[in-house]
Amino acid sequence: MTEMPVFDPLLREVPSPYYTPAHREFRATIRRWVDEHVAPFVEQWDEAGTFPRELYGKAAEIGLIGMGFPEEYGGIEGTDLFHMIVATEELARAGSGGLIASLMSHSIGAPPIAALGSDELKARVLPGILSGEKISALAITEPSGGSDVANLRTTARLDGDHYVVDGEKVFITSGIRADYVTTAVRTGGKGFGGISLLLIETDRPGITRTPLKKMGWWMSDTAAIHFDGVRVPAANLVGPENAGFLGIVRNFNGERIGLAAGANAFARVALEEAIDWARQRQTFGKRLADHQVIRHKIVDMAQRIQATQCMLENLAWRVEQGDAPIAEICMLKNQATLTMEFCAREAMQILGGAGYMRGVKTERIYREVRVNAIGGGSEEIMRDLAARQLGL
Amino acid sequence: MKVLVPVKRVVDYNVKIRVKADNTGVDLANVKMSMNPFDEISVEEAIRLKEAGKATEVVVVSIGPAQAAETIRTALAMGADRGILIKTDEEVQPLAVAKLLKGVVDEEQPGLVIVGKQAIDDDSNQTGQMLSALLGWGQATFASKVVIGDGSAEVTREVDGGLETLSLKLPAIVTSDLRLNEPRYASLPNIMKAKKKPLAEKAPADYGVDIAPRLKTLKVEEPPKRSAGIKVPDVATLVEKLKTEAGVL
Ligand SMILES: Cc1cc2nc3c(=O)[nH]c(=O)nc-3n(C[C@H](O)[C@H](O)[C@H](O)COP(=O)(O)OP(=O)(O)OC[C@H]3O[C@@H](n4cnc5c(N)ncnc54)[C@H](O)[C@@H]3O)c2cc1C
Numbered sequence: 001m002t003e004m005p006v007f008d009p010l011l012r013e014v015p016s017p018y019y020t021p022a023h024r025e026f027r028a029t030i031r032r033w034v035d036e037h038v039a040p041f042v043e044q045w046d047e048a049g050t051f052p053r054e055l056y057g058k059a060a061e062i063g064l065i066g067m068g069f070p071e072e073y074g075g076i077e078g079t080d081l082f083h084m085i086v087a088t089e090e091l092a093r094a095g096s097g098g099l100i101a102s103l104m105s106h107s108i109g110a111p112p113i114a115a116l117g118s119d120e121l122k123a124r125v126l127p128g129i130l131s132g133e134k135i136s137a138l139a140i141t142e143p144s145g146g147s148d149v150a151n152l153r154t155t156a157r158l159d160g161d162h163y164v165v166d167g168e169k170v171f172i173t174s175g176i177r178a179d180y181v182t183t184a185v186r187t188g189g190k191g192f193g194g195i196s197l198l199l200i201e202t203d204r205p206g207i208t209r210t211p212l213k214k215m216g217w218w219m220s221d222t223a224a225i226h227f228d229g230v231r232v233p234a235a236n237l238v239g240p241e242n243a244g245f246l247g248i249v250r251n252f253n254g255e256r257i258g259l260a261a262g263a264n265a266f267a268r269v270a271l272e273e274a275i276d277w278a279r280q281r282q283t284f285g286k287r288l289a290d291h292q293v294i295r296h297k298i299v300d301m302a303q304r305i306q307a308t309q310c311m312l313e314n315l316a317w318r319v320e321q322g323d324a325p326i327a328e329i330c331m332l333k334n335q336a337t338l339t340m341e342f343c344a345r346e347a348m349q350i351l352g353g354a355g356y357m358r359g360v361k362t363e364r365i366y367r368e369v370r371v372n373a374i375g376g377g378s379e380e381i382m383r384d385l386a387a388r389q390l391g392l
Numbered sequence: 393m394k395v396l397v398p399v400k401r402v403v404d405y406n407v408k409i410r411v412k413a414d415n416t417g418v419d420l421a422n423v424k425m426s427m428n429p430f431d432e433i434s435v436e437e438a439i440r441l442k443e444a445g446k447a448t449e450v451v452v453v454s455i456g457p458a459q460a461a462e463t464i465r466t467a468l469a470m471g472a473d474r475g476i477l478i479k480t481d482e483e484v485q486p487l488a489v490a491k492l493l494k495g496v497v498d499e500e501q502p503g504l505v506i507v508g509k510q511a512i513d514d515d516s517n518q519t520g521q522m523l524s525a526l527l528g529w530g531q532a533t534f535a536s537k538v539v540i541g542d543g544s545a546e547v548t549r550e551v552d553g554g555l556e557t558l559s560l561k562l563p564a565i566v567t568s569d570l571r572l573n574e575p576r577y578a579s580l581p582n583i584m585k586a587k588k589k590p591l592a593e594k595a596p597a598d599y600g601v602d603i604a605p606r607l608k609t610l611k612v613e614e615p616p617k618r619s620a621g622i623k624v625p626d627v628a629t630l631v632e633k634l635k636t637e638a639g640v641l
Contacts, residue, residue, distance in 0.1 A: 011404060024462075029580070
């Protein structure tokens with residue numbers, strides 16, 4: 001038993017209007033699950049560049065995969081963004097963003113299917129995804145660019161009752177292992193009005209997948225996916241033809257709130273690691289935590305984390321009320337990734353050389369900072385979108 | 393057969409306990425409260441009996457403040473069928489708990505009551521035994537294995553030097569020990585479903601029990617701090633110090 005963890009939302013129950021006892025119960029469940037099934041293996045999985053596929057099934061058993069999806073397809077109804085925040089925070093405690101990215105890749109791949117797919121499509125693919133048996137990914141980004149979604153080039157041409165897909169996607173999370181890839185394709189003219197979402201099964205002829213090596217997120221597989229005359233049934237269209245852009249944009253608010261929750265949670269993990277170290281490590285005859293410079297670093301980190309958390313929870317609550325605070329969510333995402341960046345840096349300084357060694361969470365978190373600031377809408381794009389939303 | 397499981401809301405076992413500055417008790421401000429771990433084991437055992445077809449219903453009861461309802465919900469999320477909250481903000485000591493539980497037993501007529509061997513906050517280890525005495529039922533404490541037969545139960549206990557097996561006539565009281573089982577997770581779907589399971593609210597007066605404390609707490613203090621150890625350069629110094637300073641050789 002260590003000192004009271006000042007920032008642990010499980011053990012330190014501060015009053016909050018956002019979390020019900022059921023949320024806290026869920027947190028306790030995931031905490032125990034992560035301690036048992038994830039935390040002891042994170043090092044090993046990250047070095048190996050993968051984690052066992054069975055983990056999806058195990059995660060589905062405790063409700064991690066099904067939350068927010070309709071019950072008739074194996075989902076769990078009645079959950080809200082705070083369940084998602086709790087789940088993200090608890091998964092983050094193991095110190096690997098790659099784990100969350102891949103284990104939860106269905107959280108970007110499957111919502112368009114649930115929201116816009118036909119009943120037949122939903123019944124065909126959702127139960128497999130939500131039971132953890134099948135892996136779902138989302139493929140938007142192309143070699144020609146990720147930020148400028150409206151100008152994507154992969155085409156899907158209707159030929160009888162099939163689409164024929166040609167083109168390439170890159171940086172696709174779970175791309176190697178995914179069974180289903182929700183793919184943005186051009187079915188119409190130029191711009192956002194010509195884009196559709198198509199569910200593509202990865203065992204179709206004409207698909208080649210190449211694994212990509214990365215700075216961080218090692219245990220998450222990331223792929224370039226090449227489509228060469230891939231025939232996909234027209235029944236796999238997700239939502240109406242040429243209305244795919246809406247399906248993509250629909251994902252963004254939830255995804256960005258999730259990314260912000262993750263980034264801030266990783267900031268907190270780095271902070272906790274730094275505090276632990278600062279309390280133990282002696283230099284110049286006293287604990288690191290007794291040097292004013294170090295104490296101030298810790299408080300600076302905590303202050304930013306707290307501010308980000310307030311913004312996160314407030315915006316999640318507004319979204320739950322039906323509000324769509326797009327500009328604020330863009331700012332939240334940057335606030336969170338900048339906080340993660342700051343805390344990874346400061347925690348690393350406090351840990352010193354030890355922090356630079358593999359096996360320390362902060363080392364991994366440090367390497368995972370940039371993907372958070374680039375994926376799901378880069379920092380620059382977030383600022384640009386916020387500025388436009390503000391009518392500047 | 394109905395199984396009754398009392399559950400207590402206590403400070404979570406992961407929380408480092410702090411004593412209040414005025415030495416009147418333990419600081420509970422902003423502290424995570426959870427189900428007493430031994431009670432989790434009891435709930436798990438009851439649910440397993442139900443799954444094995446030996447029990448028909450699992451009823452959980454908690455005595456405590458309004459928030460004890462959350463502890464009951466945890467049990468319901470694990471798989472118990474319904475809950476009873478006997479709501480009070482007063483301190484309830486083991487004898488009063490046992491009397492209230494007797495009231496619940498009289499009303500519910502369970503075939504088995506599984507009680508945690510102790511609660512990790514006050515470590516009294518009295519409630520199950522007192523309840524058994526009040527009811528005049530058999531008791532098997534510190535159970536590491538429970539096998540339900542026809543109108544009877546075989547309970548294995550871990551005692552010094554081995555295992556002891558008791559045979560009891562039902563209805564009976566069993567108190568659970570750590571190795572009885574490993575409690576399951578309350579999964580998210582079950583947490584959501586638990587919100588809809590019945591939870592009755594009662595008051596101590598409904599059972600005609602006077603819960604006024606019989607024991608008075610004089611002072612609560614931190615255990616003495618352990619002083620830091622020292623490192624010795626070699627075995628010879630260690631032996632020397634054990635002789636001269638520690639006085640154990
Ligand atoms: C590990 C990892 C996993 C990923 N997983 C997925 C996935 O599962 N599915 C998926 O579809 N994509 C995924 N991505 C891709 C990610 O969404 C893109 O990298 C991101 O959208 C940026 O696109 P880009 O890399 O093509 O950069 P570009 O769009 O080429 O941008 C390059 C740089 O220019 C800046 N920039 C671009 N336009 C402007 C502008 N108008 N004004 C100012 N600055 C601008 C950007 O901010 C960026 O800094 C993943 C990326 C990574 C690194």
